[in-house]
Amino acid sequence: MGIRVNNLIKAFNQTTIVHGISFDVDDGEFVTLLGPSGCGKTTTLRCIAGLERTNGGTIEIDGRVVSQPESDIFIAPHERDLGMVFQSYAIWPHMSVAENVAFPLIARNVDRASVPDAVSWALEVVGLSHLANRQPSELSGGQQQRVALARAIVGKPKVLLFDEPLSNLDARLRDRTRAEISRIQKELAIPAVYVTHDQAEALSMSDRIIVMDGGHIVEVGEPRELYRSPTKKFTADFIGAANFLTLTCRDQKWFAPDGSSITLDPPVAGQNGEQRTAVLRSEDLRLAAHSESVHADRVNTLSGVIEHIQYMGPHIEYAVKVQDTIINVLDQIEFARNAAVSVTFRPVDLHLLPNT
Numbered sequence: 001m002g003i004r005v006n007n008l009i010k011a012f013n014q015t016t017i018v019h020g021i022s023f024d025v026d027d028g029e030f031v032t033l034l035g036p037s038g039c040g041k042t043t044t045l046r047c048i049a050g051l052e053r054t055n056g057g058t059i060e061i062d063g064r065v066v067s068q069p070e071s072d073i074f075i076a077p078h079e080r081d082l083g084m085v086f087q088s089y090a091i092w093p094h095m096s097v098a099e100n101v102a103f104p105l106i107a108r109n110v111d112r113a114s115v116p117d118a119v120s121w122a123l124e125v126v127g128l129s130h131l132a133n134r135q136p137s138e139l140s141g142g143q144q145q146r147v148a149l150a151r152a153i154v155g156k157p158k159v160l161l162f163d164e165p166l167s168n169l170d171a172r173l174r175d176r177t178r179a180e181i182s183r184i185q186k187e188l189a190i191p192a193v194y195v196t197h198d199q200a201e202a203l204s205m206s207d208r209i210i211v212m213d214g215g216h217i218v219e220v221g222e223p224r225e226l227y228r229s230p231t232k233k234f235t236a237d238f239i240g241a242a243n244f245l246t247l248t249c250r251d252q253k254w255f256a257p258d259g260s261s262i263t264l265d266p267p268v269a270g271q272n273g274e275q276r277t278a279v280l281r282s283e284d285l286r287l288a289a290h291s292e293s294v295h296a297d298r299v300n301t302l303s304g305v306i307e308h309i310q311y312m313g314p315h316i317e318y319a320v321k322v323q324d325t326i327i328n329v330l331d332q333i334e335f336a337r338n339a340a341v342s343v344t345f346r347p348v349d350l351h352l353l354p355n356t
């Protein structure tokens, strides 16, 4: 049954923060709310959790209406059958790992005899069985976050909610814990809503991503679809920094701002003088010296000058000035600053945004 959010409105002190958004999360599905700081992700999640009272709309969890101010329905958070994991682990410092994990069961007055088995199960799922008797102060950040995860799943909730759970971990631990959360969510097949402003987390973990901006939903799609074929400039820019190239149509052909003719695959018909925005991903572009012959696939070339270079290790990030536009290119070959270069790409590498 999952989660249904219909026309959710939330205001703080007369200011509307969430403007009537609607989305569903299917059974077993992992859905991410992705968007810039302040766009209303946490507020939306807190409304689902019942930590905020909504101003309008309906929230259903597993077929039950848990919030509907129009009919005075508001189910308290502890009666919504959900598990939550926050950025701050929020585990009790004076309780052992096992006691922390048992806490939601004790608070809900479940049969005491069933608690040890449930705790062992949850600790095993997150791989912490051997640390059951430790105190939180004796755990690493990653381990503390796994305690929080065990505590979230111990009551076999109908829904899992995550708010930036990895932000306090260092980069390597973040990658590992990311994979771990995905694995556990799929294993338990509990629908999950995950809040982040980190595009890598959203792309790698989600079945679907909901892109938000200013309390509205911009676009919804599977990670690959949103990355390769976004329909909104905001999405293209927010998920994987994109280059935007304005193409102009003349005599059935498309031209870049530097006057080069651009081939599209599949071809796109245009009216004389029509302009369209094309998205180009930095990793699809290659640089070549002007005299150099390029791979036959790379029929599209723009002429530019290298303005800025950042050495990143696995690749080099170039900012290339093409007329008035800066095009960012990731390449492995070394070029010097101020070098005149061709930026080359294949027809399939261009994605035209729909006309709005």
Ligand SMILES: Nc1ncnc2c1ncn2[C@@H]1O[C@H](COP(=O)(O)OP(=O)(O)OP(=O)(O)O)[C@@H](O)[C@H]1O
Binding pocket: 012, 013, 017, 035, 036, 037, 038, 039, 040, 041, 042, 043, 044, 197
């Ligand atoms: N309790 C509150 N009272 C008043 N305004 C609030 C309250 N909580 C959130 N806001 C405002 O609502 C807006 C959205 O906040 P929210 O925390 O949902 O953003 P977010 O998308 O989670 O951002 P971030 O990525 O920074 O966590 C912000 O402008 C914030 O200042």
Ligand SMILES: [Mg+2]
Binding pocket: 041, 042, 043, 195
């Ligand atoms: Mg937030």
